[in-house]
Amino acid sequence: MADRSWPGEGLVLAAQRGDAGATAELVTGSHPHVRRFAHSLCASPEDAEDAAQEALIVLYRRIGMLRASGALASWMFRVVRNECLRRVRARVRRADAPAPDPGLPSAEEQVLERLEAQWVVDAILALPAEQRRVLIMRDIQGHSGRRTAEALGLSTAAMKSRLHRARSTLREHLAAAGPVPGDPS
Template sequence: MRRNRKGTIQPTVSITKPPFEEVVERYYDKVLNLAFRLMGDREEAHDLAQEVFIHAFQAYDRFRGEAEVFTWLYRITVNLAKNRYKQLQREREHRWEILEEMDEEEEETEPFEWEDTKLSPETLLEQKELAEAIQKAIDELPEDQRVTLVLRDIEGLSYQEIARIQGCSVEAVKSRLFRARSALRKKLKPFLER
């Protein structure tokens, strides 16, 4: 038995815990995909996914099965992504300070290489610009809206699952999602009008 937020006692529903190796096998790709959508960078996503499973492994003996393993892993992923995102923002701000002090001569540029593809360079550029604009627009959303949007529109989770992961009501999830989608429409309007 446990008490909910309103103080009423509810029976604890326990879900059978699979072996941890099975958890990793079953959910690694989903956690990696979520990490990529939250971070917007493949290397960061791989690092984050590994960190998620390290944290999960360390806490697995304390996992009581009150929620599905899937929901528990997503909550860990979202929390670690929030922390890492804040850390990266601080690092970027520090990097800009250093770059402003550097002379232009010291900056190195990598040679540009065209990808070998059947699409025209113009089409590739348009696709790249759109992908970058979408990721930038998502990155600029307030944290609660960004996480909600990724979990619903990219990961396809239900409102109830998102509410459990974020520890809020379904109404709050719907409100955050509406605000996030509205903000994205405004930011991406030039691309949508093409």
């Protein structure tokens, strides 16, 4: 089974200090996650591959700008999201773009549907850091409860309590924000 975890904070810190080997390892270790983000957000597989490459270049060039070494996943998600949006905007601006098939949703519509996830991302980013970390590890990265608790230095019961609070807070935030953007209901 492949390791599904992001590179650790120690590697991020070493890369921020300028360790070339750690930077290369950080970019390599982040690549599968960045590709997964890009394929879930971008309008086409080609855009996804290009966005993933651009995001990894940003990681390589700007790792020193990452304020919290434990926030690599959320930072990279934002970089990929912004790159996918940039590509959609560029496509819309091109006057020579071929007319889309009226029977299929346009690339822009597909991206906008996927970017409704941004609504949820904003709510997750608004969570307190302790709740956000446990929610990301369990619900986004898919780690087991035991592994999440160990990684965060918590007992399983404490991890479950934080996860419950995070999910409840997230539900409340989403309910207070109203209907999903772009949802006709």
